[in-house]
Amino acid sequence: MADTDRKDRAEYEVPLGIVHSALLEPFRTRLFVDDETVVDAEITYDSAHRGIERIMEGMPVQKGLIITERICGICSHIHLWNGTRMVEQGLGIEVPQRAHHIRVIGNELERIHSHLLFLGHAFEILGHETFSMRCFMLREPVQNILFFLSGNRVHYTISVIGGIRPRADIDKEKRRTLLGMLNSLEEGCKNFANRALKDSLIVSRIKEIGYLSKDDAVKYGALGPNLRASGVCEDVRTRVSEYSNFDFDIIVYDGGAVLDRVACRVFEVLESIKIIRQALETLPDEEPMNVDFEIGEMGFSTSYNEAARGEIYDSCALDESGRIKNYINRTPSMSSISAMEVSCIGDHLTDASLIIASCDPCLTCTNRITVVDENKGREYVLGPDEIRSMTRRRRI
Amino acid sequence: MNWPDFVLATIFVPLIAFIVSTWVPGIMRKIQARIQQRIGPPVLMPGFWAVLKFMYKERIKPVSPLPRLFHSIPLIGIVLMFFIILLTNPEWDGVLGLTTLVALAGLIKVEETLYIVMGNLSDNIMSVRMPYPDLVSGSVMKAKVRRNFEKISVTRAFKLITVGSFPLYLGLFVPAVVAGSIGIMSIAKYQGFEIADFTLRGMYEMNPLILTVPGFIGAIAYFAGYLVILNEYPFSIMHTKADVIEGPTMEYASVSRAGYYLMREITMFVMSSVFVTLYFGIPPTLNLAMVPHIILAMILPVLAAIASAFSPVLTFRQVYPLSLGFSALGVIGVIVAIL
Numbered sequence: 247m248a249d250t251d252r253k254d255r256a257e258y259e260v261p262l263g264i265v266h267s268a269l270l271e272p273f274r275t276r277l278f279v280d281d282e283t284v285v286d287a288e289i290t291y292d293s294a295h296r297g298i299e300r301i302m303e304g305m306p307v308q309k310g311l312i313i314t315e316r317i318c319g320i321c322s323h324i325h326l327w328n329g330t331r332m333v334e335q336g337l338g339i340e341v342p343q344r345a346h347h348i349r350v351i352g353n354e355l356e357r358i359h360s361h362l363l364f365l366g367h368a369f370e371i372l373g374h375e376t377f378s379m380r381c382f383m384l385r386e387p388v389q390n391i392l393f394f395l396s397g398n399r400v401h402y403t404i405s406v407i408g409g410i411r412p413r414a415d416i417d418k419e420k421r422r423t424l425l426g427m428l429n430s431l432e433e434g435c436k437n438f439a440n441r442a443l444k445d446s447l448i449v450s451r452i453k454e455i456g457y458l459s460k461d462d463a464v465k466y467g468a469l470g471p472n473l474r475a476s477g478v479c480e481d482v483r484t485r486v487s488e489y490s491n492f493d494f495d496i497i498v499y500d501g502g503a504v505l506d507r508v509a510c511r512v513f514e515v516l517e518s519i520k521i522i523r524q525a526l527e528t529l530p531d532e533e534p535m536n537v538d539f540e541i542g543e544m545g546f547s548t549s550y551n552e553a554a555r556g557e558i559y560d561s562c563a564l565d566e567s568g569r570i571k572n573y574i575n576r577t578p579s580m581s582s583i584s585a586m587e588v589s590c591i592g593d594h595l596t597d598a599s600l601i602i603a604s605c606d607p608c609l610t611c612t613n614r615i616t617v618v619d620e621n622k623g624r625e626y627v628l629g630p631d632e633i634r635s636m637t638r639r640r641r642i
Numbered sequence: 643m644n645w646p647d648f649v650l651a652t653i654f655v656p657l658i659a660f661i662v663s664t665w666v667p668g669i670m671r672k673i674q675a676r677i678q679q680r681i682g683p684p685v686l687m688p689g690f691w692a693v694l695k696f697m698y699k700e701r702i703k704p705v706s707p708l709p710r711l712f713h714s715i716p717l718i719g720i721v722l723m724f725f726i727i728l729l730t731n732p733e734w735d736g737v738l739g740l741t742t743l744v745a746l747a748g749l750i751k752v753e754e755t756l757y758i759v760m761g762n763l764s765d766n767i768m769s770v771r772m773p774y775p776d777l778v779s780g781s782v783m784k785a786k787v788r789r790n791f792e793k794i795s796v797t798r799a800f801k802l803i804t805v806g807s808f809p810l811y812l813g814l815f816v817p818a819v820v821a822g823s824i825g826i827m828s829i830a831k832y833q834g835f836e837i838a839d840f841t842l843r844g845m846y847e848m849n850p851l852i853l854t855v856p857g858f859i860g861a862i863a864y865f866a867g868y869l870v871i872l873n874e875y876p877f878s879i880m881h882t883k884a885d886v887i888e889g890p891t892m893e894y895a896s897v898s899r900a901g902y903y904l905m906r907e908i909t910m911f912v913m914s915s916v917f918v919t920l921y922f923g924i925p926p927t928l929n930l931a932m933v934p935h936i937i938l939a940m941i942l943p944v945l946a947a948i949a950s951a952f953s954p955v956l957t958f959r960q961v962y963p964l965s966l967g968f969s970a971l972g973v974i975g976v977i978v979a980i981l
Binding site: 262 | 678680768789797879887951
């Protein structure tokens with residue numbers, strides 16, 4: 247629909263946020279509404295800028311990488327892993343297979359707890375407190391497993407350059423316990439999936455709303471489960487060598503609605519459990535850490551990986567003393583949120599916040615793209631296309 | 643009319659309703675918590691201690707064009723509910739010809755309308771009253787009229803009044819059709835209630851309407867309407883947290899919030915009490931009948947708690963067909979009653 251037509255149809259504007267009970271993190275949504283039907287939406291997310299990439303500039307790489315973990319409290323492991331992986335690739339450091347397995351286990355556990363957190367939040371927005379609570383009850387054992395594995399419930403710090411931290415290593419006893427914990431988790435997740443996706447009231451709320459077509463998903467750069475729920479079979483894990491030893495299915499739905507995004511994540515949880523089980527069962531018997539390397543000058547290196555929310559990208563260079571130059575971290579929420587601007591058009595106002603939340607936005611990950619032009623004294627936010635082009639040109 | 647009994651009933655029936663109603667939210671929250679495998683709050687916490695707590699909070703001036711009227715709406719709601727329970731009291735039978743279902747329906751309608759007044763008298767700071775216009779650079783639609791959450795809730799309240807609560811009114815009139823009278827006491831007497839010789843043993847000899855086919859169908863319709871009147875899940879779109887947060891009651895704080903809590907919990911009890919009077923034939927009265935009345939009046943809050951624990955908030959896409967379905971059920975109840 248042309249912009250002018252939409253403008254004519256919009257009766258009034260409803261601003262949600264920056265602080266709002268439906269939003270876990272600060273972002274501002276302007277919904278343009280005609281009799282409670284959204285005709286246009288505008289999402290602005292620039293309220294939690296922390297300047298993490300700037301902080302990392304000039305830091306020793308080992309120290310700097312720990313900060314990548316602080317980008318997010320939910321997907322902290324993947325930030326650290328992908329940053330570490332980028333440096334290892336750039337410097338040609340060999341990593342033991344055992345460490346790869348444990349890093350994969352960490353990432354999949356993180357995916358499970360991230361998806362369950364999403365489901366808990368989605369049901370909370372739906373107003374279904376019981377299912378929301380049930381999701382958090384399912385998530386609690388995952389947090390316990392992560393604590394058991396790494397010693398922390400959040401910010402696990404599993405990966406270090408060359409391997410993993412010794413405390414995150416998995417001995418035989420730990421492996422047996424973890425497998426037992428996974429069995430009960432899988433049973434709980436299956437029961438929940440069976441119950442939630444067959445509840446007619448819930449399905450009536452999430453079916454056929456927030457439609458994001460395959461073309462729009464690609465056009466606006468939706469990533470991860472949001473892209474796969476629109477019928478695009480794309481998962482970075484298929485291209486990440488660490489995952490090549492594991493057999494798993496890529497969950498793809500072609501409905502493009504909130505129901506599909508929810509279902510996609512529910513079944514990805516079961517796939518993640520499958521991957522963890524394989525990783526535990528085939529864990530190589532060797533040292534999990536290679537200490538035979540030197541940090542020195544490194545050219546521009548990049549690494550891609552699949553976080554819970556989609557593709558994550560890290561890149562940087564190191565100077566001759568191993569200090570970070572031009573660190574870039576791009577997270578999936580940025581473009582997925584943009585896609586949600588389109589997908590809430592035509593739906594009820596109450597559904598809009600659910601639709602936006604259905605892309606599982608993570609603002610602490612994303613809010614690092616405000617540009618402050620000191621010379622001209624102005625501040626502006628870059629769109630996804632500008633970000634992509636500037637990333638290619640290495641201007642940020 | 644027996645004047646001493648009339649005066650005593652006028653004072654004590656609302657007082658008992660008030661005391662019992664402070665337990666109702668706690669019972670509901672406890673049931674929901676148990677369903678969610680939580681311990682839940684102490685039973686008196688949400689309905690009594692929370693109200694007391696709000697009374698001692700700092701008083702905040704609401705953003706409202708008519709703050710005094712805005713503050714007094716919960717009080718009006720409470721008084722309306724007291725009137726409703728008095729109209730179902732045997733001592734009030736025949737007073738000014740008010741003790742009919744028509745008067746009852748009228749007062750409930752006024753109670754529903756209060757939310758529209760509330761919303762129109764409130765302008766919270768979260769939307770239109772921003773200190774500067776938030777016109778993001780590059781926006782397609784600059785300078786659109788911004789509507790605050792309360793005004794959106796008012797539209798929703800209006801839709802609920804016109805469509806949502808229809809099953810409740812059908813549920814009110816099914817007993818009238820069965821009993822052949824719109825008099826509340828006539829309906830109770832039709833089911834075998836006699837104020838003078840009411841005993842617990844005699845209660846077993848009554849013929850409550852809910853045990854008949856039209857009565858049962860009407861009770862289901864009444865229950866759906868009860869959820870709508872209370873804005874309880876799944877019909878809580880008027881104050882859903884996903885967009886309008888608290889809706890019309892957003893600006894109520896401290897004493898006013900306490901007043902709103904009281905209005906809500908008294909509505910919970912009184913509407914349930916009306917149900918017991920019409921469908922079990924036991925009105926609220928100052929004798930032994932009050933005990934079974936109070937116990938039976940807990941049925942609807944308990945069912946509401948269970949229903950809301952297993953329901954999401956429904957949008958009008960679901961509310962309209964659901965309401966239509968329950969209304970159809972109410973009409974079937976009326977038809978069966980006529981037959």
